[in-house]
Amino acid sequence: MNAKASSRNDLYLILGFIVAVALGPIIMTPFGGYPDLLQKFAIFGIFAIGFNILFGLTGYLSFGHAAFLGAGSYAAVWCFKLVGMNVLPAIISAMIVGGLFSALIGFVSLRRSGIYFSILTLAFAQMCYNLAYSVLGQPGMNLTNGETGLQLKLDDPRYFGESASESGTIPPTSMFGIEMKQIHEFDLFGMTVQVSNGYFVCALFVILAFYVSMRIFRSPFGMMLRAVKTNQNRMSYTGLNTRPYALAAFVISGMYAGLAGGLMSAMDPLAGAERMQWTASGEVVLMTILGGAGTLIGPIIGAGVIKYLENIFSSFNDQVMTGFFDFLPDWLGSAMVWITSPFVGEGWHLTLGVIFMLIVIFLPGGLMEGFARIGRLFRGSRKRGEGAADAPRVPAE
Amino acid sequence: MSFFNLSRRGLLKGSAALGAGLATPTIFTSSAWAQGYLNEPTGDTVTFGFNVPQTGAYADEGADELRAYELAVEHLNGGGDGGLLQTFSSKALTGAGVNGKKVAYVTGDTQTKSDAARASAKRMIESDGALMITGGSSSGVAIAVQGLCQEAGVIFMAGLTHSNDTTGKDKRRNGFRHFFNTEMSGAALGPILEANYGTDRKAYHLTADYTWGWSQEGSMKTYTEAIGWETVAAVRTPLGAGDFSQYLTPVLNSGADTLILNHYGRDMVNSLTQAVQFGMRDKVVNGKDFVIVVPLYSRLMAQGAGEAVKGIFGSTNWHWSLQDAGSQAFVKSFGQKYGFPPSQAAHTCYVQAMLYADAAQRAGTFHPCAIVEALEGYEFDGMGNGPTLYRAEDHQCFKPVLVVKGNENPTSQYDLLEVVDVTPTEKVMYPVDHPDFQGGDLGTCNAGI
Numbered sequence: 004m005n006a007k008a009s010s011r012n013d014l015y016l017i018l019g020f021i022v023a024v025a026l027g028p029i030i031m032t033p034f035g036g037y038p039d040l041l042q043k044f045a046i047f048g049i050f051a052i053g054f055n056i057l058f059g060l061t062g063y064l065s066f067g068h069a070a071f072l073g074a075g076s077y078a079a080v081w082c083f084k085l086v087g088m089n090v091l092p093a094i095i096s097a098m099i100v101g102g103l104f105s106a107l108i109g110f111v112s113l114r115r116s117g118i119y120f121s122i123l124t125l126a127f128a129q130m131c132y133n134l135a136y137s138v139l140g141q142p143g144m145n146l147t148n149g150e151t152g153l154q155l156k157l158d159d160p161r162y163f164g165e166s167a168s169e170s171g172t173i174p175p176t177s178m179f180g181i182e183m184k185q186i187h188e189f190d191l192f193g194m195t196v197q198v199s200n201g202y203f204v205c206a207l208f209v210i211l212a213f214y215v216s217m218r219i220f221r222s223p224f225g226m227m228l229r230a231v232k233t234n235q236n237r238m239s240y241t242g243l244n245t246r247p248y249a250l251a252a253f254v255i256s257g258m259y260a261g262l263a264g265g266l267m268s269a270m271d272p273l274a275g276a277e278r279m280q281w282t283a284s285g286e287v288v289l290m291t292i293l294g295g296a297g298t299l300i301g302p303i304i305g306a307g308v309i310k311y312l313e314n315i316f317s318s319f320n321d322q323v324m325t326g327f328f329d330f331l332p333d334w335l336g337s338a339m340v341w342i343t344s345p346f347v348g349e350g351w352h353l354t355l356g357v358i359f360m361l362i363v364i365f366l367p368g369g370l371m372e373g374f375a376r377i378g379r380l381f382r383g384s385r386k387r388g389e390g391a392a393d394a395p396r397v398p399a400e
Numbered sequence: 401m402s403f404f405n406l407s408r409r410g411l412l413k414g415s416a417a418l419g420a421g422l423a424t425p426t427i428f429t430s431s432a433w434a435q436g437y438l439n440e441p442t443g444d445t446v447t448f449g450f451n452v453p454q455t456g457a458y459a460d461e462g463a464d465e466l467r468a469y470e471l472a473v474e475h476l477n478g479g480g481d482g483g484l485l486q487t488f489s490s491k492a493l494t495g496a497g498v499n500g501k502k503v504a505y506v507t508g509d510t511q512t513k514s515d516a517a518r519a520s521a522k523r524m525i526e527s528d529g530a531l532m533i534t535g536g537s538s539s540g541v542a543i544a545v546q547g548l549c550q551e552a553g554v555i556f557m558a559g560l561t562h563s564n565d566t567t568g569k570d571k572r573r574n575g576f577r578h579f580f581n582t583e584m585s586g587a588a589l590g591p592i593l594e595a596n597y598g599t600d601r602k603a604y605h606l607t608a609d610y611t612w613g614w615s616q617e618g619s620m621k622t623y624t625e626a627i628g629w630e631t632v633a634a635v636r637t638p639l640g641a642g643d644f645s646q647y648l649t650p651v652l653n654s655g656a657d658t659l660i661l662n663h664y665g666r667d668m669v670n671s672l673t674q675a676v677q678f679g680m681r682d683k684v685v686n687g688k689d690f691v692i693v694v695p696l697y698s699r700l701m702a703q704g705a706g707e708a709v710k711g712i713f714g715s716t717n718w719h720w721s722l723q724d725a726g727s728q729a730f731v732k733s734f735g736q737k738y739g740f741p742p743s744q745a746a747h748t749c750y751v752q753a754m755l756y757a758d759a760a761q762r763a764g765t766f767h768p769c770a771i772v773e774a775l776e777g778y779e780f781d782g783m784g785n786g787p788t789l790y791r792a793e794d795h796q797c798f799k800p801v802l803v804v805k806g807n808e809n810p811t812s813q814y815d816l817l818e819v820v821d822v823t824p825t826e827k828v829m830y831p832v833d834h835p836d837f838q839g840g841d842l843g844t845c846n847a848g849i
Binding site: 035037038039040043133136137140141142149150151152154155156157158167170171172173175184186197271272273275277278314317318348349352 | 454455506507508509513514515516518519520522523526527538539540543544547550551552565609610611612614636638639839841844846
């Protein structure tokens with residue numbers, strides 16, 4: 004594999020990614036996509052990309068990444084409260100806070116590896132959650148507003164902006180006058196496509212995040228991180244201190260999480276403590292493993308699948324399912340509704356669990372391994388007989 | 401480390417993407433601005449969004465709320481026996497839909513998490529075109545979703561939310577609450593506690609450590625101290641603690657003779673059951689029988705706690721055993737459809753859906769600002785609570801509050817609470833500038849355009 008071909012492949016990859024992100028709203032419309040869901044795809048895509056830099060490259064399984072996402076969200080909302088409604092300072096401060104938190108937690112947690120590291124990060128994240136949920140939400144020193152979540156108010160100072168708009172409402176988040184929540188509609192192929200300004204901002208950041216992650220994967224630094232994953236002892240015996248590398252990866256992925264949290268607040272200016280809960284940390288682990296840990300694109304696909312299940316599958320009630328099986332004869336239709344209904348609506352977790360189990364058992368490399376297998380199947384049948392020996396396979400990236 | 405080196409190609413790519421991103425908004429015609437208000441219904445249906453907890457600690461309440469909403473939609477569209485439409489003082493609704501449109505609905509799961517609740521409300525607004533969001537079984541969620549609806553420009557009709565903040569420091573012009581609050585609970589319970597337990601008591605609070613718990617604790621302290629009680633201690637317990645023994649043990653050693661449990665849902669079921677198992681109610685402290693008070697009661701909780709609730713005082717928004725025409729009509733149609741009596745959560749949600757529909761019918765439009773105007777200062781009757789006022793200044797309903805007691809001799813599995821007293825509206829009415837409700841501002845109504 005020569006360097007030129009590899010960089011050309013990367014170019015195609017990033018171009019393909021940009022096209023996919025740009026056409027996202029159109030592709031998703033027939034499947035029930037709407038602006039908020041698309042923003043979620045992009046935001047959780049960023050979160051998963053960042054997590055993958057740590058877990059996919061160094062193999063350190065952090066069970067507390069949601070803490071950085073939550074810290075970033077709070078930072079962004081405070082920025083809206085104190086500075087103004089422009090999203091850029093909010094997102095930057097979210098990244099800084101995410102980075103600071105991860106440096107602090109990473110410095111302590113990275114003294115251990117394996118399961119001990121996971122437990123340490125989990126403990127720290129749960130600590131952050133409890134602090135945000137009650138200790139820092141008390142009326143005396145109210146940083147987080149507890150269970151309700153930190154919200155904007157009409158009487159927030161906003162020193163570099165206006166406290167209230169002319170019509171007497173809280174001004175919407177914006178980027179130099181472009182409102183995030185404004186939705187554009189246009190008709191295409193007989194369907195109404197909805198795009199919000201916020202999606203363009205999220206799309207820009209997810210492309211940037213993807214590009215940076217790709218450069219990290221290809222860099223000597225990325226190679227060093229892979230070496231940490233492969234055999235850390237051997238690295239130490241060669242006289243190399245691996246901890247700074249692991250810490251750098253941890254902080255970078257913490258900043259990604261902060262960025263995701265900041266974007267979440269920018270799209271919907273509220274920060275709640277449950278963003279820090281261990282279930283949220285577990286979710287990003289699921290996303291990464293479902294899509295394919297250590298691959299570039301996999302975590303984004305995993306994030307998309309989970310968010311789609313959470314938002315669309317959970318909204319199917321019996322009414323919807325009956326409509327769906329309308330074309331079948333009555334008895335078969337109601338039988339199908341009876342069979343499928345435990346898997347939709349509030350049972351979407353069950354669907355997710357089944358999918359996750361199937362993938363872990365049959366495709367340990369995640370969905371990306373599935374795609375790679377399908378791809379090889381086609382290529383294999385074309386190239387068979389030409390005697391093209393399989394080139395040393397690069398992990399599906 | 402080479403990954404920050406920006407190549408010429410990278411720069412070109414970046415600027416192309418940026419340019420495309422900035423240019424895109426302007427090349428589309430944004431039809432959202434041409435409308436009079438967000439999600440203006442153009443077909444022959446109007447969509448309500450029912451956002452209730454279907455999973456998590458309040459799933460039981462959520463399921464009951466959803467039953468009530470389905471019943472309300474049926475009645476609005478002319479199905480069933482018409483329910484409260486017969487007894488409602490306003491005769492604008494006739495069962496032929498609202499403003500000539502049939503009522504359709506979409507549902508969402510709040511998971512009792514602010515984030516999830518907002519996400520599902522957003523889906524209903526953006527994807528399903530819901531004009532009104534209603535539901536919820538927790539104050540945190542209600543406040544979060546109320547904020548979202550204000551920003552988005554739809555009406556929010558709060559479900560079960562008892563914290564003062566919902567119509568206090570977090571009130572919004574687009575949000576309305578029919579349920580009562582902790583201040584009213586305190587005001588109603590105070591005199592009853594004085595009459596039954598005297599003026600010389602030492603109270604020990606166990607409080608769920610979140611917005612509603614603090615609000616409830618504050619109100620109970622105010623009103624018990626007003627009748628001469630002394631507060632020994634107020635201890636915060638984490639939400640969903642499960643085992644309360646470590647919090648209950650110190651109570652008996654503190655010299656307190658009254659335990660006030662500012663808990664709700666499963667927390668209350670667990671803490672009350674454990675307190676009774678500890679034999680607290682058989683103790684005699686300071687020469688008086690040890691007593692327990694649960695400020696906010698619900699039938700579903702009483703069902704969970706079983707024997708332990710007998711003889712324990714609390715307050716509630718509504719109870720199915722009320723004998724007025726409205727309550728009886730509601731219990732009848734709910735019972736006919738589902739086979740058991742409705743909870744107070746079901747009642748408040750049903751009434752909220754009806755009040756919204758009625759306001760839209762009276763205003764002749766679904767424009768949020770017109771509906772706000774129709775509901776502000778609106779007086780109505782026949783909805784099971786007696787004469788009720790929707791106060792214009794804070795969008796809180798004022799109506800009599802029920803003081804209930806765990807039934808000593810229940811005749812059925814639903815007959816668990818007995819109404820001790822109906823505290824009239826004047827007694828629970830507080831001024832708009834009450835100190836516990838300071839710091840909020842309704843703002844102006846938002847139609848989402």
